[in-house]
Amino acid sequence: MDWVKIVYSVILLACGILIFVAxxxxxxxxxxxxxxxxxxxxxxxxxxxxxxxxxxxxxYLTIQGNTSYNGNWISPIMFLTVISIIYLVTLLIYRKKYGD
Known part of the structure; x- marks a missing residue:
């Protein structure tokens, strides 16, 4: 397995744990x-x-005639990592704003 996928998986797991704790x-x-x-x-x-x-x-790329475009904009692991981090940060911000 590629080491980048392992790092992203660990980051995603850590973010998930932090979200559940928070x-x-x-x-x-x-x-x-x-x-x-x-x-x-x-x-x-x-x-x-x-x-x-x-x-x-x-x-846009289809209209431009780029036939080499395969539709892979962002990897699923990276996508989940970004969303988890965004959710965690906004959760912490709103907890500080509306919480104690």
Whole structure:
């Protein structure tokens, strides 16, 4: 296995563990749900933006006649890593903003 994939897998695993630890804090139910929903909505917006950019790039390259384009914009492991980090950062920001 390529060492880059191993590094990204470790980063993804670490981000997932941090997300679960950060999300399981003992705050009020409504406040905790509000904070998690805000972070999830921001991460969802980023996912949609990245996917729209990928589709726009493929349409543009198809119109330009680039037949060598294979549609691999970003690897799935990298995509999940970026989304996990974005979710973790926004969760921590909203916890600090709306939490203690």
């Amino acid at each position: 999300a399981s804090s003992q705050k009020g139910d409504e406040r905790r749900k509000f904070i998690k929903s805000k972070a999830q909505s921001y991460a969802f917006i980023v996912v949609m933006g990245m996917l729209i950019l990928d589709v726009a790039q493929s349409v």
